[in-house]
Amino acid sequence: MKKTTRATNLSRRKFIVSSAAAGGGLALGFKLPFVGSAQAATAAGTEVNAWVVVRPDSTCVVRIARSEMGQGTLTGLAQLVAEELECDWKKVATEHVFPGQNLARKRVWGDMATGGSRGIRGSQDYVRRGGAAARMMLMQAAAEQWKVPVGELTVADGVITHAASKRSTSYGRLAIAAANLTPPDPKSIKLKDPKDWKIAGKPMKRLDTADKLNGGKVYAIDLKLPGMLSAAVKACPVHGGKLVSFDEAKVAKMPGVRRAVKVNDGAVAVVADTWWRAKTALEALPIVWDEGANAAQSSATIAERLKEGLTADDAFADTKIGDALKVIAGAPKKVEAVYSTPFLSHATIERMNCTAVVTADKVEVWTATQSAEGSLAAACEEAGLPLAAGEVHKLDLGGGFGRRGGTQDYTRQAVAIAKQFPGVPVKLIWSREEDQAHDFYRPISQCKLSAGLDESGKLLGMHIRVSGQSINAWLNPGAIKEGKDVRQLQGLWKEPGDAQFGYTVPNLQIEYAMRNTHVPVGPWRGVNTNQNGVYLECFMEEVARAAGKDSLEFRRELMANHPKHLGVLNAAAEKGGWGKPLPAGVHRGIAQFMGYASYSAAVAEVSVSAEGKLKIHRMVLALNCGHAVNPDQIAAQVEGSVVYGLSAALYGECTVQNGRMVELNFHTYPLLRLAEMPKVETVIVPTQDFWGGVGEPTICVVTPAVLNAIFAATGKPVRSLPLKNVKLA
Amino acid sequence: MAKLNINGKIRDVQAEAGTPLLWVIREQVGLTGTKYGCGVAQCGACSVHINGEVRRSCSVLISDMKPGDRIVTIEGLSATGSHPVQRAWAALDVPQCGYCQSGQIMAAAALLGKNPQPSDADIDAAMTNICRCGTYQRIRAGVHMAAEMVKKA
Numbered sequence: 001m002k003k004t005t006r007a008t009n010l011s012r013r014k015f016i017v018s019s020a021a022a023g024g025g026l027a028l029g030f031k032l033p034f035v036g037s038a039q040a041a042t043a044a045g046t047e048v049n050a051w052v053v054v055r056p057d058s059t060c061v062v063r064i065a066r067s068e069m070g071q072g073t074l075t076g077l078a079q080l081v082a083e084e085l086e087c088d089w090k091k092v093a094t095e096h097v098f099p100g101q102n103l104a105r106k107r108v109w110g111d112m113a114t115g116g117s118r119g120i121r122g123s124q125d126y127v128r129r130g131g132a133a134a135r136m137m138l139m140q141a142a143a144e145q146w147k148v149p150v151g152e153l154t155v156a157d158g159v160i161t162h163a164a165s166k167r168s169t170s171y172g173r174l175a176i177a178a179a180n181l182t183p184p185d186p187k188s189i190k191l192k193d194p195k196d197w198k199i200a201g202k203p204m205k206r207l208d209t210a211d212k213l214n215g216g217k218v219y220a221i222d223l224k225l226p227g228m229l230s231a232a233v234k235a236c237p238v239h240g241g242k243l244v245s246f247d248e249a250k251v252a253k254m255p256g257v258r259r260a261v262k263v264n265d266g267a268v269a270v271v272a273d274t275w276w277r278a279k280t281a282l283e284a285l286p287i288v289w290d291e292g293a294n295a296a297q298s299s300a301t302i303a304e305r306l307k308e309g310l311t312a313d314d315a316f317a318d319t320k321i322g323d324a325l326k327v328i329a330g331a332p333k334k335v336e337a338v339y340s341t342p343f344l345s346h347a348t349i350e351r352m353n354c355t356a357v358v359t360a361d362k363v364e365v366w367t368a369t370q371s372a373e374g375s376l377a378a379a380c381e382e383a384g385l386p387l388a389a390g391e392v393h394k395l396d397l398g399g400g401f402g403r404r405g406g407t408q409d410y411t412r413q414a415v416a417i418a419k420q421f422p423g424v425p426v427k428l429i430w431s432r433e434e435d436q437a438h439d440f441y442r443p444i445s446q447c448k449l450s451a452g453l454d455e456s457g458k459l460l461g462m463h464i465r466v467s468g469q470s471i472n473a474w475l476n477p478g479a480i481k482e483g484k485d486v487r488q489l490q491g492l493w494k495e496p497g498d499a500q501f502g503y504t505v506p507n508l509q510i511e512y513a514m515r516n517t518h519v520p521v522g523p524w525r526g527v528n529t530n531q532n533g534v535y536l537e538c539f540m541e542e543v544a545r546a547a548g549k550d551s552l553e554f555r556r557e558l559m560a561n562h563p564k565h566l567g568v569l570n571a572a573a574e575k576g577g578w579g580k581p582l583p584a585g586v587h588r589g590i591a592q593f594m595g596y597a598s599y600s601a602a603v604a605e606v607s608v609s610a611e612g613k614l615k616i617h618r619m620v621l622a623l624n625c626g627h628a629v630n631p632d633q634i635a636a637q638v639e640g641s642v643v644y645g646l647s648a649a650l651y652g653e654c655t656v657q658n659g660r661m662v663e664l665n666f667h668t669y670p671l672l673r674l675a676e677m678p679k680v681e682t683v684i685v686p687t688q689d690f691w692g693g694v695g696e697p698t699i700c701v702v703t704p705a706v707l708n709a710i711f712a713a714t715g716k717p718v719r720s721l722p723l724k725n726v727k728l729a
Numbered sequence: 730m731a732k733l734n735i736n737g738k739i740r741d742v743q744a745e746a747g748t749p750l751l752w753v754i755r756e757q758v759g760l761t762g763t764k765y766g767c768g769v770a771q772c773g774a775c776s777v778h779i780n781g782e783v784r785r786s787c788s789v790l791i792s793d794m795k796p797g798d799r800i801v802t803i804e805g806l807s808a809t810g811s812h813p814v815q816r817a818w819a820a821l822d823v824p825q826c827g828y829c830q831s832g833q834i835m836a837a838a839a840l841l842g843k844n845p846q847p848s849d850a851d852i853d854a855a856m857t858n859i860c861r862c863g864t865y866q867r868i869r870a871g872v873h874m875a876a877e878m879v880k881k882a
Contacts, residue, residue, distance in 0.1 A: 069826050070824075070825030070826030070827065070862045071825070072825070205822055206822050206824075208827075209818075209819055209822055209824055209827075210810070210819070212824040212827030212830050213810055213815045213818050213819060213824070213830065213834065214762070214803060214804065214806075214807075214810045214815065215760065215761070215762015215763070215802065215803035215804040215831050216762065216804075217762075217827055218761070219764075219828060221761075221764075221765065222755075222761035224759070224761075230756075255745055274752065274756040274757075275752070275756065276744075276748055276749070276752035276756060277745075280745075280747075347861060348828075348861060349764070349766045349772060349774055349826075349828045349829050349859065349860075349861050350764070350766075350826075350828045351765065396826070396827075397826060398764075398826050398827070398828030399826050399828060399861050399862065400826075401861070429765075431768065432766070432767045432768055432769070632822065633822075636822065636825060636864070636867070639863060639864070639865075639866045639867070640825060640862045640863030640864065641863070642863065643860070643861075643862075643863025643865060644861075644863055665767055665768075665769050665771065666767050666769070666771035666772055666859065667769065667771055671859050671861065672863070672865075673857055673858075673859060673865075674852070674853060674856045674857070674858075674860075674865040674868060674869065675853035675854070675856075675857070677865040677866060677869070679866070680866055
C-alpha cells in the first residue's frame with residue numbers, strides 16, 4: 001500500500017495534520033459537541049478510515065451515519081464494523097457523523113437517511129468493508145513496522161501478533177501509521193462468511209443504554225446553549241390555512257416574552273426566555289387565520305370520496321393475472337367485503353423540536369432527525385444559504401416512526417424563527433396539541449375485496465381495490481409514473497424481494513384508486529403494509545371460512561410458490577400451537593405478510609367476554625429477516641411492533657372536523673399501556689441468504705392476527721378500525 | 730421566588746405561580762432527565778417522586794408545593810445508577826429510544842418502595858406510563874428482576 005494524493009486521502013490527511021498540532025492523540029478536524037454519547041464527546045483518536053477512529057488505548061470508535069431512534073441500529077452497525085475490524089468489543093464506542101461533513105467528503109458515509117427499515121440492510125455491505133479495510137491497514141502497518149509479510153500476522157481483539165518472532169502490538173499503537181497508508185480497494189475485500197461471525201449475529205447488549213437510565217442522555221429537546229431563547233409555535237389548525245394577523249401587543253408584557261413572530265405563511269411563534277412562558281403567551285395571543293376552503297372538509301366528506309374510489313373507473317391495476325372480475329362473477333360461491341382504516345399520528349413522546357442559530361453567513365441546527373441531510377437542506381434553504389454554510393448536529397431521537405424523515409417541517413420553522421434573532425440560539429418545541437394537529441399522518445384508505453370459490457372451496461379468483469390517499473402525491477410526486485402510484489399497494493406487489501403478495505391465485509386483479517385529501521400524509525412505521533396487511537389477511541380469513549377450511553391450511557394451499565412466506569407462517573403456527581386445544585373462551589387467529597424485504601407471520605390468542613370486552617393473551621411472531629445481526633434487539637423490535645400495531649388496532653384514529661384534526665392529546669388519542677400488553681414470543685428464522693429489515697416488517701401482521709382471532713371468537717369479521725368503535729358483543 | 734428541595738439540595742427558583750413543576754425542574758433548575766410528553770398527566774414521562782409518591786410533574790403547579798416537600802428526579806434516584814430498577818433495566822436492555830424511561834424508572838422505583846414484591850396485577854395497576862417504542866414486556870420483567878434484587882439484598 002503506497003500513499004497517493006487522491007482527494008479522499010488529502011481530506012483525511014488534513015484531519016490528521018490539524019489535530020497533530022494539538023499534540024498527543026490525534027483528534028478529528030471537526031468539533032463534536034452534544035453528539036450521542038459521553039464517549040463521543042470526548043472522542044480523540046486517529047481516523048484510520050471514514051468508519052473507524054482508533055484511540056491510543058485501542059478503543060475503536062465506530063462512526064454511525066444512520067439515526068438511532070430506539071431501533072438499535074447504532075449497536076447493530078457497530079457490531080458489523082467490529083466483526084470485520086477484529087477489535088475488542090469491550091472497547092467499542094460510537095459517534096455520529098455530520099451531514100455537512102458527509103457532503104464535504106463526497107458522501108463518504110453514504111446515505112444518512114434512516115427509514116424503510118434500511119439502517120442495517122442498506123449499509124451492511126459498505127460498513128463491513130469499512131471495518132475490514134481498517135483492519136487490513138492496521139495489519140499492514142504492523143507488517144511494515146516489523147518488516148515481515150502481512151500474511152504471517154494474526155489478529156484478535158485488536159491485538160496483532162507475529163507468532164514466529166513472538167511479537168505483538170495493539171491497534172492503539174499502530175493507528176497513526178495505518179492512517180497514512182492508502183486504503184485497499186473496497187471491492188477487493190473479502191468479507192467474512194456470516195457463519196464465522198463472533199460479534200455480529202450475537203445478542204450483544206446495546207451500546208447506548210447507560211445514560212438512558214440516569215437522566216443523563218441529552219435529547220434535542222434537552223439542549224442548552226448559552227443565551228438560548230425558547231419558542232412555541234402554532235400553525236393554522238386547518239391544513240393549508242394562512243396566518244392573517246396577530247396582536248403582539250397583547251402578550252408583549254407577559255413574563256419573559258421577547259417577541260411574537262410570523263413563521264412563513266401559515267404559523268406564528270412566541271419567543272421567550274423559557275418555553276413555558278413562550279407557550280403561555282402563545283395561548284394568550286389573539287391570532288386571525290384564513291382557514292380557506294379546507295375548513296369545509298370532515299371525516300364524512302373524506303370517507304365519501306374514498307368510497308367513490310372503490311368503484312370508480314380511474315383506478316389502475318398493478319397486478320392483472322387472468323380475468324378475476326369475470327371469474328368471480330361466474331363463481332358458484334362469492335365473498336365480498338369493504339374494509340377501512342383511519343388517519344393515524346405518529347405520537348413520538350419527544351415532541352417535534354429543533355434549535356437553530358442563524359447568522360448572515362451560517363446556519364447551525366441541533367435536532368432529532370431521521371434524515372440529517374434532509375435537515376441540512378431544509379435549514380439552508382430556509383436560511384437562504386448554500387449547503388456548505390450549514391451544519392446539523394444530530395441528537396438521538398425520542399421516537400421517530402417515520403415522522404422525522406425528509407419533511408423536516410419543524411427544522412424549517414426553527415430556522416424561520418431564529419433568522420429573526422440573528423446570532424441567538426432559539427429552541428423551538430411543539431406542544432403535544434400542535435404535534436397531533438400537524439403531523440404527516442398515516443394515509444386513510446378503504447379497500448373493497450371480492451373472491452370467487454368453486455363448490456369444493458377452491459379459490460378461483462380475487463379482486464382487490466384500494467382507494468385512498470397517496471403518500472407520494474403529498475411528499476414525492478416524482479415517484480408517481482403516469483398517474484400510477486404503486487407505493488400504496490405495498491405488500492401486494494407481484495415483484496419478489498421487497499413486499500410481495502404471498503399467494504398464488506389463478507385470477508387476480510389488484511388496483512389502486514388515488515383519492516387525496518387536504519390532510520398531510522407520510523410514512524408511519526410499517527407504512528402501507530399495515531393497512532394492506534389488514535385488508536388482505538382479514539379478507540383471506542373470510543374466504544377461508546366461506547370455503548369451510550382451516551385458516552392455516554387454506555393459506556398453505558396457496559403458498560407453494562412462496563416458500564419464504566410459507567416458512568414464517570409455519571414457524572408461527574408451530575410455536576403458536578395452531579390446532580392444539582386452548583383454554584375455554586380463548587381463540588386463535590393467524591396472518592402472514594411481507595414488507596421491507598422481510599417475511600412476517602403472527603398467531604394471536606384472544607378472548608371476548610359476553611359484554612364484548614377484548615383480552616389479547618399471547619402473540620407469537622415469526623420473522624425471517626435474512627441475517628439476524630442482533631437477535632435480542634430484533635426481539636425488542638418485534639415486541640415494540642406489537643405495541644405499535646395494537647395501539648392502532650385498539651384506539652388509533654385521527655378524525656377531521658371543520659378541516660382540522662380532532663384528537664389533540666392522549667386522552668382522545670390513547671396508546672396501549674402495560675396492563676394491555678400480551679405476552680409476546682418472537683421466533684427468528686433467518687435463512688441467511690438475503691438482508692431484510694427489522695424495525696417495521698412485523699407490525700403488519702399484528703392487527704390481522706388479532707382481528708382474525710376476534711372473528712374466531714365472535715363469528716363476525718371486524719372490517720373497520722379502530723376497535724374502540726366496534727361492538728364485539 | 731420559591732425554595733424547592735430537589736434531590737436533597739435546596740434550590741431557589743423564579744417562576745410564576747401557575748408554572749408546572751416539570752418546567753421549573755427543566756428550565757429553572759436545569760435537570761432535563763424529567764421529560765415533557767403530553768402536559769396533561771397522561772403519559773408519565775415527567776414522573777418524579779414527591780415525598781416518596783410518584784407524581785406527574787407536568788400537572789403539579791409550583792404554587793402547590795409546600796415548604797419541606799422532598800422532590801426526587803431521575804438524577805437523584807441513586808448516585809451511581811445503582812438503584813435495583815436501574816440495574817435491572819440495564820441487565821434486560823429495557824430502553825429503546827429511552828425518552829420515556831426516566832418516568833418508567835421513577836414509577837417502578839416508587840412501586841417497589843411501597844410493595845417490594847409486586848404481582849403482575851400490581852405492576853399492571855402501578856405502571857401506567859406510555860412507552861411508544863413498546864418496551865412494556867421488558868418493563869414488566871425489569872420490575873420483577875429488581876424485586877428479586879431487593880429480596881436478596
